[in-house]
Amino acid sequence: LKDTPESVQSLLSLGHLTWDNPLQSFNYFYQAVVAAKDLPELQMEAQVNLIRLALRFPRPVPQLTQFYQGLQENLKTVPLSRSRVFARLNTTETILQFPEWDKVFSLTPQDLQTLLQESLADSRTLHDRCLESYTLGMWGNFYERTEHWSEAQHYTEQALGLTAQVNDSVGLYQWQWQLGRVLAASQQQAAAEKSYGQAIETLRGLRTDLANLSS
Numbered sequence: 001l002k003d004t005p006e007s008v009q010s011l012l013s014l015g016h017l018t019w020d021n022p023l024q025s026f027n028y029f030y031q032a033v034v035a036a037k038d039l040p041e042l043q044m045e046a047q048v049n050l051i052r053l054a055l056r057f058p059r060p061v062p063q064l065t066q067f068y069q070g071l072q073e074n075l076k077t078v079p080l081s082r083s084r085v086f087a088r089l090n091t092t093e094t095i096l097q098f099p100e101w102d103k104v105f106s107l108t109p110q111d112l113q114t115l116l117q118e119s120l121a122d123s124r125t126l127h128d129r130c131l132e133s134y135t136l137g138m139w140g141n142f143y144e145r146t147e148h149w150s151e152a153q154h155y156t157e158q159a160l161g162l163t164a165q166v167n168d169s170v171g172l173y174q175w176q177w178q179l180g181r182v183l184a185a186s187q188q189q190a191a192a193e194k195s196y197g198q199a200i201e202t203l204r205g206l207r208t209d210l211a212n213l214s215s
Contacts (some may be wrong), residue, residue, distance in 0.1 A: 032045075044075065045190040047067050047071040130168055156182055
């Protein structure tokens with residue numbers, strides 16, 4: 001395939017379609033990275049997916065580091081856009097799921113905080129409150145995974161406030177659930193149960209909405 005936007009998009013689509021076959025999906029996304037050497041936004045998408053896929057298809061540490069460093073270079077090149085924010089958020093969320101992520105990617109907590117700070121700045125420049133809420137929620141997730149419960153609660157509650165304003169039910173249940181986990185971990189049992197109950201109610205509403213959709 002020539003390195004045209006259309007051919008790279010085809011490789012990306014094939015990577016997503018074969019997601020349940022990690023080896024095949026990896027090969028498509030890797031081909032997309034190579035083919036998109038002059039298309040930084042498409043290459044960025046492929047790199048994000050290669051890092052995500054590594055949770056199910058383990059790769060050598062040097063290769064993961066290479067993917068991350070290449071992604072960082074593209075993030076400096078790609079213009080301000082929602083896709084750039086999503087790339088940072090998806091990457092942060094994925095990295096935090098790796099055991100010993102700091103060693104695997106040679107990163108410090110400050111490196112991830114920088115990703116989140118950049119996401120928050122971009123979201124506010126774009127005046128996108130939905131993206132801003134997801135960024136704040138991911139801040140909460142970062143502090144939850146690093147067991148800083150007070151900060152995790154603060155950012156998750158901020159995300160919840162924004163999510164309620166933009167009427168995003170999917171985000172709402174995610175942050176209600178996250179807040180429940182954080183409150184439980186910090187021994188605030190009654191408040192945790194309330195937050196879990198709110199998450200269940202939000203999910204019930206989502207299920208009803210889906211059931212009412214036409215085929």
